[in-house]
Amino acid sequence: MADNESVIIIVVYGASEVIDHQNLWTALETLAQQCSDILWMVGGDFNAVRDLNEVCGISGDIRMATEEFNAGILEAGLIPLPMQGEWFTWHNCSTSMRSLWKRLDRMLINDRWLARFPSAYYHSLTPRTSDHSPLNIWHHEIVGIPMYAVTRKLKALKPVFRLQRRNKGDLTMNVQLAKGFLDEAQQLRRVRRRILQINDENGFTHTDLGEIAHEFVSYYQNLLGGTRRRLSVDIRYLRPWARHCITDEEANQLLLPLSADDVKQAMFDIADDKAPGPDGYSSRFFKAAWPMVGEEVTRAVLDFFSTGKLLKQINSTILALSPKTTSSYCAKLT
Template sequence: MKKNKLDVCGLLETKMLPARIASMHARRLKHWQYLSNAELAHTARIVLFWNPDTVHVTLLASSAQAIHISITCLISHVSFKATFVYGFNSITARRPLWEELRSWNSNHPWLILGDFNSLLSPFDKHNGGAISSYEVSDFSGCCLDIGLRDVNYTGCHYTWSNDTVWKAFSDHSPAVVRLDPYVQGRRSFKFFNMWAAHDQFLGVVSSCWSSSIYGTPMYILCRKLKLLKGPLKELNRLHFSHISERVSRLESQLDQLQTTFQQDRDNPLLLEQDKLLRHKLSSLKFAENQFFRQKIKCQFLKDSDRGSKFFHALMGHNHRRNFIPSITCSNGWTTTSLKEVGDAFVSYYQQLLGTPKPTIPLDRDIIQRGPCLSSHLQGALLSPVSQDDIQQVVFSIANEKAPGPDRYSSFFFKQAWPIVGGDFCAAIQDFFHTSWLLKQKVLSKILASRFAQVLHEMVSPMQNAFLGGRYMSDNINLVQELLRQYCRKRSSPRCLLKVDFKKAFDSVQWDFLESLLCHIGFPAHFVVLVMQCISSASYSVAVNGDIHGFFSGQCGWLHLVDPGATLFVPFVESHHHGSGCYLSTLWGLRGGECLYDEKLG
């Protein structure tokens, strides 16, 4: 079932009681649904299983020889009737089946499959007694009456052998019916870390990197990375495609060679081939290990583990977890169309990140009552960025972390740094001089590291989130202590506010952030660099492996994982001072008399 990626499976001649069917379902297929015709016989002759994530099945009718269902694919929206048949052994006992099929005849698409225990022509049988026209007339007449035709097939022509040695396995050949090919989105380029271990990897990178390209340093870097994608895809096709199958074939070759070698131990040619195959197999297994580690993003796997059944199970689990077969839209309608599912996500994120909202202008006096940036820290923010700084940031990113929009992981830049490092550093340094950005690489991490160095001077001691040496739990514990036994009679009247920020990183308006950074003393050039990283964002939404939509960002900084938290600190600080002044004006309270909880929701 896993190998053929079945969505509906029919088991015939099960001879299973309902309790045993339920037990098998709980142990083997607990995420699937099932039905049977056990109520029409002492044991179930037909049992159907289906995956509710991909198909919707409705029972139409059932009998001792057939189960009629309606199948709707939740991905392609294709609907059709299906009948699973297990006919009786005698000609007369099968005749109610033919009449039943005639009564279900309709103009809708209809698939009939199973074990009819009958033949359409004498050529469907080999050896044994001769087939008379009487034996095939009922079946062929039914097919003629309802307009059935045999589907094209590959594989075994004879699907059953009259043998008596089958005890643990079925003596029938399974039949797999494929309607349409698996619906899969376009596969975009992604750098796989296993490529870097190949002998030709650095040569491929060097050959592409020697191309003569003219333009700004940022354009040169982006253009070379784009040109490199084609040769890397070809490297993958030649040496890494279907990596697990390559490993299996090489293991079989090694087993055969070792069997031959046992019979001719003194053959130097076989010994050399054995060493060569062992080396190739070791390299392929290492590549397979890297492939699955990157696919499943499992942090607790040891380096000695390999791409085994455990890896495949985790990858399948991730695929099932990430696949979205349907979605309920804002209007209340549920859709299972892949295009409509993608459009719904695009609409949501475009409303969230692609639509600016009006903001209230900042009050400079209120902001400057709080801590602001000193002149010596302003100079530190604008200090030149060295190649060592850039390399340190690149090499600090974990190898399995998600790549950027260009789909190159940090592991690529680490392995190819002697070749690509010069252009990479030139592009980053050019941005800090010109503020011109084409594609964001490690710029946000560099800005975030500099931002973090000055936070301690501009943040009040009450704020604990995102700051080194401070813990959000401190404020929680403080609130619990202040509220403990507050219900005493002699307690003075006080106020406690809890403010939650919905979609905190995504709802901050860019003009508000730019004005805030300027008011608290950040250098104008540094503010330009930050806003360039933020405002250059454009988005597409990846749903079920396909890319949907394209729009420019207008608010928030969902794309900035590293500086997002640090940028949010001054935002909360300004909110703290603004709220304190507002409350003081409204209630005449001193700052210490209002407890303000800044724990983010």
């Protein structure tokens, strides 16, 4: 756009009562006279639909309101901006037979806007926490390396998801019920899965709770950070059991730089029911949101393979220790 080119953008939140819609249409007609030679866009929640195919579910007679909406747009010289994504932008959040979907949100432009930006369009996202399509929080600019930007945006999404959960009923009652169920479940888990004894690597049995805990810690310290990690292995001793030794050409293929397609393929190869990481996000989340988050996640992964640097909050995991199911609840660490 030229530095001296003017643009007028109006954000609309239409009245919920149909009788009050006429005030909006009249205002748009008045503004149209002032914006005839200026790039003009009007967008937001009009609380009205333009056609019966913009409603799914049981609704009252909306034909008159629809005709008034279309007449108001026509008088104002506005035309719809092309849209991609979800057709319906509002839901009454009901799971009963009275579930209702409508397309209440849209963006309209004048002919000068169309001539200036003939390929422009907007994207309608899936409704989440609000009953309307959400703002794209992922597009916020974060200063830092790609991996840091991804982790900050994932963290910023957490309050949004928490709000979504809170909106599903009486929060206080749900918390009390959940707390009661959790207490019962944890008590049952302590009774059924308590480790009463453990055998160390030398075969000695320990029944003291402190000694049991010490053996667990010692075992995993040795496993994850012990001297055995520094022991070298002569692969010549493994050759008799190797069914196939890779060729030089295959080895060179393994050393090729990763591409964006490789990152996406790796993500989509992870099953949806795999346990999420410590941040709570599963592979299913990333796959469902890939059109939005894929580019930035890919950039973060490729940056790691390029620099070899991994953030502490990414390089973490949760170890859940569960005993073997035996009559004595005995776990042997050998």
